[in-house]
Amino acid sequence: MAAPLSLEHLTAHYGTTKVLDDLSLDVGAGELVSLLGASGCGKTTTLRLTAGFLAPTAGAIRLGDTDLTRLPAHRRNIGLVFQNYALFPHLSVLDNVAFGLKQRGMGSAERTRKADDMLQRVGLADLAERLPGELSGGQRQRVALARALVIEPQLLMFDEPLSNLDAKLRVDMRVEIRQLQRANGTTSVFVTHDQEEAFSISDRVAIMDAGRIRQFDTPEVLYQRPSNAFVARFVGFENLIPLTSATRQGSIVHAKGDGGISVVLDQEQLGAVPDRFTLATRPDGLRVSPDADAEGIPSTLGLRTYLGRAYHYQAETPAGHLVAAGPLSRPLDIGATARLVPELEQCCILPAEEAP
């Protein structure tokens, strides 16, 4: 049943505005891939193109052996789960779930049996005769899921399915979605703006911006090894420090930056360090050292905030505003000068950033 999805060089416009720019994406059979990005990044457009509610200006959509590009939406065999559930208000829960089976010409007895089975699986068998208006948000989402799964789609797509639920339910539902998806082995695309949601549920995540995919990889790689500045900022690498390699000695690289920045990097830990690059760290990967003569980034400390395991300092440096961490044992005051030393195991090397 599971089929790979392949989006090939998709370009789409709303009027004259380009909303997708030569986007390509391959989702393996049975894989769950999230499209992650802020609103307006093109993730929903990608979903609507795949579902057939929009037509691309260029490019192709393939699902298994089928070319979907020109196929009308109702013949695509894709299960959709909507943000607002989109249940049919005039039909009972059972009829909602059986709707897709009816469209496929299945007889009344068989579709009732199948819909009942599916409701059983999502734990709603008792509510089969209710109308959607009588259900809670979580129950409605389960009905929507059952309705999309019962047609045994080749592809399952979720459009921000959890954003209307409260925090606790959101976590429960995403585990449930993942389990059902695993058990069915249905190829799935999950659209969300919530990083935690995307990372926790997905095999791979595509981080999108301005109609393009900026990086497509496993959550682990995205979280630890972003490949460009946009993704680095997105996953919390707040400090981006432009540097130039000065001297190399074996795997050790001495790198320099503006205003007396001098750091020692080890290629065994960081991988190849080019001549011009950007060093990225999270606040916890940039340690505050009161020793003003040490190697590192000269800085003047600003506001100190307490985060339980460490202090964070807002620091002014020649590389701009950075956020660094310091131990609880030695709090430093506003205005103190200090060196910021990158912790190499928490850093990554990005290509030199183009002037924005």
Added chain:
Amino acid sequence: MTGRLHPGLIAFAVLVYIFLMGPLIIVIGSSLSDTTFLTFPPQGLSLRWFERIFEMAAFRRTMVTSFQVATLATCFALIIGIPAAYALNRYRVQLPGWLSTLFVLPILVPEIVLGFSLLRSVQVGAGLPVFSTLLIGHTLLVLPYCVRVISASLASFDFSIEEAAISLGSPPWKTFFTVVLPNVRSGVIAAFILAFITSINDVSVALFLTGPGISTLPIQILAHVEQFFDPVIASVSVLLMFLTVAVMAVVERTLGLTFLTK
């Protein structure tokens, strides 16, 4: 919740009901009078004025015409109005704002002007028969009500359920009937009732468009009261009232039931 109602409020409510029901009671009362002139309270009880309606061919004929015109005009207006209201709401973002205003403009034109211009342009100008012109006039007359009322119920309609149906394999044209229409059913029924009543009670448009041999009941009533002052007018009004209520009930039942048994 069970706080006592202020006596003043009760008195006010009673007055409103008297004001609303009074005319009906007076008309029903007068229609039962045994006298040869209109009077209330009725003197003596008799159904002879109801019998009299059916002895008068003009009333019989115009009543049939009125119901034919009202039913057909309402149906035409719904056939035009439902898709129009759907399109206006479905593509609200893409369509210019004045387009939905365009559909209510006929309400702003005095009905008497509508009647007169149709007489000049369609009946005399294009030479269409009386009944057709009357039908066109009443369709135009009730169309704005249909578009408005159905738009109102489409305004709260979530069009993403249409996409949900399509994604589940329902072709778009079929989706309109299986998913959109059942959810605006109450709006369609309300539009039908409003349009039907507007058409059957219309005087100003029909005044110009009725012609030799074809007239509507309100026009016939008007013609009758110009010469006579007998209770037959009251009984015709009562009959019209009950027939309208009957049509409403039938519409409510059939539209309601067909969609419920889906």
